[in-house]
Amino acid sequence: MRALALLRDHDPDVMVGLVVDGPLLAEYLDELLELGVHHVVLRMDAATVKVAWRVYGRAFYRGDLLVGPEAARLVLEEGRRAVRLLVAEHIPVAIRFTAIPTVNVRDLPAIAAFAAASGVERIDVIPHAPMLRAPLAKAGTPTP
Numbered sequence: 001m002r003a004l005a006l007l008r009d010h011d012p013d014v015m016v017g018l019v020v021d022g023p024l025l026a027e028y029l030d031e032l033l034e035l036g037v038h039h040v041v042l043r044m045d046a047a048t049v050k051v052a053w054r055v056y057g058r059a060f061y062r063g064d065l066l067v068g069p070e071a072a073r074l075v076l077e078e079g080r081r082a083v084r085l086l087v088a089e090h091i092p093v094a095i096r097f098t099a100i101p102t103v104n105v106r107d108l109p110a111i112a113a114f115a116a117a118s119g120v121e122r123i124d125v126i127p128h129a130p131m132l133r134a135p136l137a138k139a140g141t142p143t144p
Helices: 001-011 024-032 049-056 068-088 103-120
Strands: 016-020 037-043 060-062 065-066 093-101 122-127
Touching: 001 016, 016 068, 024 068, 037 068, 049 068, 060 068, 065 068, 068 093, 068 103, 103 122
Parallel strands: 016 037, 037 093, 093 122
Antiparallel strands: 060 065
């Protein structure tokens, strides 16, 4: 938040956007509005707890490590809540979906339906880029 405040103080006319996950956004929404955030890109890579569990696995939230379904539920619920709050405040929202062929591509229609119903301006679908020894290293990359 300090970096955003410094940027606003230095050049109030610059348009600032954020790329974030959902958890904690609601907690900082008033501050983000005050700082003049112009748009938000929200990562949303799953529509179900089962898929979110595979994609996220774990989440740190307010100092606690959440794992498995608990982490998945948090990311799903708070991501959806963040979208609704941002749209209600007339902040343009895009969803960034990372397509992981053997994990989450079947969730894309549900995410698209949620986005359309919620007033999201666009969905950016990007291909998964596996990294050696990462949890989803063998999940594959999308093909054209």
